[in-house]
Amino acid sequence: MATSEQIKALVRAHWSDDPERFRTVALQVAAHEATQGHGIFAHELRAIVDNALRKEHRAVIVQYPPELQGLVRTEEPSTPLAALVLPNGLTDRIHRVIEEYVQRDKLRAHGLGPRRKLLLAGLPGTGKTLTARILAHELQLPLSVVQLDMLVTKYMGESPARLRQIFDLIAHSPAVYLFDEFDAIGGGRTLGDDVGEMRRVLNAFLQFIEQDRSDSLIVAATNSPELLDHALFRRFDDLLEYPLPGPEERRRLVSNALGVFLDKRFGFATVIKASTGLSGAEIVLACCDAMKAAILSDSSHVAARALVPFLHERHEVRRR
Numbered sequence: 001m002a003t004s005e006q007i008k009a010l011v012r013a014h015w016s017d018d019p020e021r022f023r024t025v026a027l028q029v030a031a032h033e034a035t036q037g038h039g040i041f042a043h044e045l046r047a048i049v050d051n052a053l054r055k056e057h058r059a060v061i062v063q064y065p066p067e068l069q070g071l072v073r074t075e076e077p078s079t080p081l082a083a084l085v086l087p088n089g090l091t092d093r094i095h096r097v098i099e100e101y102v103q104r105d106k107l108r109a110h111g112l113g114p115r116r117k118l119l120l121a122g123l124p125g126t127g128k129t130l131t132a133r134i135l136a137h138e139l140q141l142p143l144s145v146v147q148l149d150m151l152v153t154k155y156m157g158e159s160p161a162r163l164r165q166i167f168d169l170i171a172h173s174p175a176v177y178l179f180d181e182f183d184a185i186g187g188g189r190t191l192g193d194d195v196g197e198m199r200r201v202l203n204a205f206l207q208f209i210e211q212d213r214s215d216s217l218i219v220a221a222t223n224s225p226e227l228l229d230h231a232l233f234r235r236f237d238d239l240l241e242y243p244l245p246g247p248e249e250r251r252r253l254v255s256n257a258l259g260v261f262l263d264k265r266f267g268f269a270t271v272i273k274a275s276t277g278l279s280g281a282e283i284v285l286a287c288c289d290a291m292k293a294a295i296l297s298d299s300s301h302v303a304a305r306a307l308v309p310f311l312h313e314r315h316e317v318r319r320r
């Protein structure tokens with residue numbers, strides 16, 4: 001049967017206001033039960049979680065103009081703010097975005113607007129896409145991801161027109177619009193070759209975002225802010241810079257990711273040291289690797305010394 005620790009973890013997850021966390025713990029309990037030879041119970045528990053998931057992850061059917069098919073992809077994320085591990089100052093600023101949007105009518109009554117146009121900058125795997133999903137969930141809006149690379153490659157010559165259609169959508173269908181890999185167009189004015197099209201797209205973007213007075217959030221994310229044209233920065237209400245996780249964030253990332261697999265006497269000090277310089281995404285992947293290894297060797301816990309080699313492996317992958 002589930003241990004008292006697991007039952008406590010489940011109950012805590014239930015009141016943590018984080019359905020994702022509750023599901024993770026439930027799946028971890030199932031994995032633990034399987035390692036104890038309770039295969040049928042583990043299977044039943046997983047089936048309950050799968051069924052609940054299927055009901056929640058309804059595909060969102062949005063009627064786009066035919067020209068935008070494939071260019072914009074919409075989903076309804078269910079990740080809460082509690083899942084995001086960032087230094088406090090940055091979490092506070094994301095919280096402020098949520099507060100201002102929720103109470104936007106109050107602000108507008110005084111002639112002010114909520115911050116709605118955000119530029120997220122930081123290395124890959126630091127939580128930018130995750131933030132867009134969380135904002136959508138917390139604001140009860142759909143998330144629409146704009147495939148910028150496709151805009152400039154497939155629609156050569158007509159991309160400013162497509163961009164206008166996207167901004168029409170932004171004006172009429174409130175959602176969080178994520179322009180991922182924004183440097184694909186945001187660097188347009190400084191690039192040497194193929195400048196013509198890029199410059200047109202960037203100029204169109206600058207003009208449309210300036211005019212936008214919608215109820216949507218516009219989130220642009222980039223791994224290389226140094227490539228961005230300077231004219232862009234002042235079009236955004238906020239620039240959020242995502243650092244690599246510090247020691248305290250690494251501890252929280254590991255503790256969240258391992259959940260009930262976390263060994264009682266887990267040696268955080270060695271793990272915090274071995275994860276220096278890794279991104280949140282790499283740390284979460286190493287934790288998954290360690291949990292898989294535990295499950296395959298019929299163990300229900302991950303000790304620090306078992307996680308460290310997987311963290312080293314992620315350093316290796318990065319060096320290649």
Ligand SMILES: Nc1ncnc2c1ncn2[C@@H]1O[C@H](COP(=O)(O)OP(=O)(O)O)[C@@H](O)[C@H]1O
Pocket residue numbers: 083084085086122123124125126127128129130131253279280281282284
């Ligand atoms: N700051 C973070 N807090 C919690 N999880 C994170 C964080 N950064 C990365 N992750 C984990 O890594 C995954 C990928 O991160 P993502 O948001 O796609 O990175 P980015 O968009 O910055 O490249 C996330 O889904 C999450 O599991």
Ligand SMILES: [Mg+2]
Pocket residue numbers: 125128129130180221
């Ligand atoms: Mg991303």
